[in-house]
Amino acid sequence: MRLEALCDLLVARGAVGEPELLAKVREIDLRDGIEDGRNVAPQVQVCAKCGRTRVGEHRFCAHCGSDALQAL
Numbered sequence: 774m775r776l777e778a779l780c781d782l783l784v785a786r787g788a789v790g791e792p793e794l795l796a797k798v799r800e801i802d803l804r805d806g807i808e809d810g811r812n813v814a815p816q817v818q819v820c821a822k823c824g825r826t827r828v829g830e831h832r833f834c835a836h837c838g839s840d841a842l843q844a845l
Contacts, residue, residue: 818842 783789802808819826820834821841833840 817845819845 780794784791784794799808802810805811815828816830817826817828818831819842820837820839821843822839823834823837825834825836826845827835827842831842834842
C-alpha cells in the first residue's frame with residue numbers, strides 16, 4: 774500500500790509519467806529473466822552446519838536451527 778501511495782504521489786506531482794513508471798516496473802520485473810510480477814527469483818540457501826537446502830530468505834535453518842545459512 775505504501776508503494777502504491779508513493780507511485781500515485783510521483784505521478785500526481787508530475788515527477789514521472791505513468792507510462793514511464795510502468796516501463797520501469799516491467800524493467801525491474803524482467804531483471805530475473807521472467808515477467809511474472811516478482812522482481813527476483815527465489816533464493817536458494819544451504820546450511821553450513823547440516824548441509825540442507827532451503828528456498829527463500831530465512832535466517833535460521835528449519836532442520837538444525839543454525840543461523841549459518843548461506844546463499845548458493
